[in-house]
Amino acid sequence: MGDVFVIIEHRRGEIRDVNWEMLNLASQVAPEMGGNVVSVLLGSGVDEFTEKLSGACDKVLYVEDALLESFNADKYQRVLSSIIDEHQPKIVMVGHTAQGVDLAPALAVEKDLPYLTELVGLRIEDQKPVGVRQYYQGKVNAEFSFADADTYLFTVREAAFEPMEANQKGSVEKVESPLKEELDYRKFIEYQEAEVGDVDITQSDVLVGLGRGVREDKNMPLMEELAGLLGADMCGSRAAVDAGWLPHDRQVGTSGKTVKPKLYFAVGISGAFQHLAGIKGAKTVVAINKDPNAPIFAEADYGIVDDLFKVVPKLNEKLNEMKG
């Protein structure tokens, strides 16, 4: 069988975007291997998702089990291991997400599968997959081929592929859950909401986004001055938040907020994809960075390649003059 299985990721009643992207990627490669695109859905009370998913693939396999109410990597692994044994898919795709990276490496080890992470490209050559992933935060691409295997396991980067349109009429098949009881060694306790801060940056019209390039706490007044002159709220990459320059609720990207300002002014941000995923909704992006190959320039409308500590003071001066 040349089927491509897409492990559906959902949380608290919502199907996450990465699923539609994986289904689209799967639909590009499955025909070349003479197989179908199959959504694999695990959960409790997930019947409602099956119809939506069946519109975007050939088949939905779903496991309905109260033991799968919340995500648990170990339970998922057990169920998927048995599904792989039984159905022998050629390719299994998992999102390169907080859920996916908690699951996929262990599954790869258990089943001894060829395993490549965070695909940004996948094609089939002579019936075999060839995958592309990135190193150094997107600065280098690497192409991999694989040993012959019955099943290949890949994690797929979020927002790297267009979402699948739901215009099909796939079948739906329920699979018995192999789980018998709760696992005592890993227990889900609860979800905790993200903290709420004084400014909701998802609603800001103008944002100054700070990155690692700001370097030190003592450079913050310069950034605050720029934000003040632009009438902007401040936000930043994970690096800026980890450094303590900004509170957690100002983090933009996959593990933070998704923003949609009229102007996003990126200072010293190289543009890791996790960050870029959070600014796709920005109308105009301006970026200042020393590295001309920084991925942020792929997302920016205007770019300055230079030392931000030389450009920003001059820009502040100029903006001040314009105000006066």
Next chain:
Amino acid sequence: MKTFVCIKYVPDTSEADVKLDETGLGVDTSRFSFDINEADNYAVEEAVQIKENHGGEVSVLSIGPQSSEVTIRMALAKGGDDAIRVEDSRIFEHDPLAVAKVLSAAVKDQDYKLILTGCMANDDGNMSVGVAMAEELGIPHASMVKQVEVLDEGKVRAYRELEGGVMEVVELTLPAVLTIQTGINEPRYAPIKGIRQAKKKELKVMSLDDLGLPAEQVDESASKIKLNKMYIPEVEAKAEFIEGEEPEEKAEKLAEILQKGGLA
């Protein structure tokens, strides 16, 4: 309780462009400075804090060249008790499953309660080694952990950071692997006294043979993935670059653009 903390020695490429080496299968890292991987630095801090609050020892484990010993000693200076450095050119480091096998071989006969490592390496970004180790060792894991609470009765509570900043709280039975997310703590600087003491701490260097791990299990031929080539992706620079002789000229032009666009 004993904690192993696995660290990686990586080049800092955050603010520079990278070039390939002549093989086309690697990056020319000669211009870069190397240091402990960012998330691993947080893992070291977390391990030391657990030791300070709950007793026990911290062992540092790393695969790396001799030059990485400076970084390993730094982790010892911050509170690590001893270290193992595995060096063996046969390890196929592009494969996170091979790396996990090697690290697992180094700890498997030891008495430990926790294994901590960064959730992501800044060079390859696989986010896989810690979780793969847990499977190799047959123990539970939680990845992308942003808070750790060691409980009584041999358990640990881990707060996993999910997308959007939501936390998934899980309880694991020890021993367990936790992969640590950046920002979980404030990594300390090594104290002078610690740096002095670190020089005397045991740092064992081991090969695959010393680990009793056949090279044929973790070398390139063993791996199910094969690196065909590396290449620099063309960044489709959508950006209109603002040119100028001096930073001042660029700043002026940008201010004008912002003004014209009604953005300033």
